[in-house]
Amino acid sequence: MTKFNLNQILLLLAAMLFTHSCGTSPAEEKTSSTSHLLTVATAPVVRASMVDTVRIFGTVHLRNQAQVGSQFDGRLDDFSLLPGDHVRKGQQIGTIIPPAREALLRTLQNMPAHVRPDLEKQIRAIPLISPIDGIVLEVMHHTGDVVQQGEQIVQIGDLHELDIRGDLPVQYLPIIRQTDQITASFVDYPHPSMNLSLQAISGQINESNQTAMIRLKLENPAETFRPGMLVRLAFAGSRHDSTLIIPRPALLEEEGVYSVFVLKDIHVERRQVEPGFLQDDRVEILSGVAADELVITERAYSLDDGMEVVVRNK
Incomplete structure (x- = not known):
């Protein structure tokens, strides 16, 4: 008795499964058949004008700069500029003390007081003047350094x-x-x-x-x-007027060879193309596609030639 009931139950379950399978709607079958396909986006090849960039x-x-140097041999004094300091045209930025004045200063105290002013006038310190308004870019010497005639002391630039x-x-x-x-x-x-x-x-x-x-x-x-x-x-x-243009994401490049995927019914066809002008969002195509053809603009690198796809925006 138990064996008979078990066989009846199995037959009943098989009949139910068969009935359910036969009752699947066409829409459900279509959804099932396309669920594994890649969904892509497309855009038409258009004719328009394009300007190369x-x-x-x-x-x-720097447009205006100056190298300030010494016009005489001597010792640099009263010079305190550092990189980044600002100076004005005509500003005294230091002095050059000639060797003769150095010698005079060493012996001046031993000379009569009434001759000292005349001697100081004859052998003066030489002012170092900035020739332009600007900012100190580089300092080559500092106070106390002995410099020679023509030797550069500071570089000044007008920013x-x-x-x-x-x-x-x-x-x-x-x-x-x-x-x-x-x-x-x-x-x-x-x-x-x-x-x-x-x-x-x-x-x-x-x-x-x-x-x-x-x-x-x-x-x-x-x-x-x-x-x-x-x-x-x-x-x-x-x-270039009336030239073929596609969105930049549609253009593929592999080892210097350019291509696009063109939609043919529900399949894609890989085409080798020759690009012209390239911009951030658009590309000129010189050969390989025709106007109004649809090119794949999304997930193109995931495709193979002849692959069946689902178009999201067709």
Whole structure:
């Protein structure tokens, strides 16, 4: 009796499972069949105008600086400047005591009082004068040092007006001559980008790398910037009209070979392409795709040629 009941129960369970399996809806079957597929996003290949952006690096330089040195042999006195000190044009920053005055000072006390003033007038200390307004950049000597004629004592730089200099490849010279503004952004220094005017182009070409030095004027009234800072320089280059453009995330690069994935029905097709202008968010494509085709813009690096996908925004 027990064996008979057990067989009936097993048959009943099998019938229930079969009925449930046959009752699965088409929507449920579709969901089950696509659950393992990769979901991607696409964007159309469009025709539009695109302008190349020329980018180079530059550095900040002093526009006005002075090396202050001694015009005579002697001993440096009354000099207390340190790097970072500010000086004014015409300010006395020290004195040079000539050897003759040193000898006079040693013997002056032994001379009659009425001749001392005349002797001091004849052999005077020589004032050391700052030729420009600026900040002390480097100190080569200190009070008490013996210096020779022409020997440099201190370097002074004017930080209020600086230059940005960069090396521009010669192929861009015709373009930059027609450029009104160049965008400058500092590397590793938190400051908003600035639009600056081109001041000059060097009359000489660097033969080793075929570049010409360009110079921009950088106003610096608050002395925010310093010589040696690295700057990115950018300006508009050539313009291509009615060219093919895709979003930058769609472009793949492996060992110098560029490609995209194009959507064909529910599958993807890998295409090798030739990129043109590259911008942060867009890429010009010279060959490999056609207008209005859909390229994969998301999770493209996870795809293989011929893979079936689910399109999220189709």
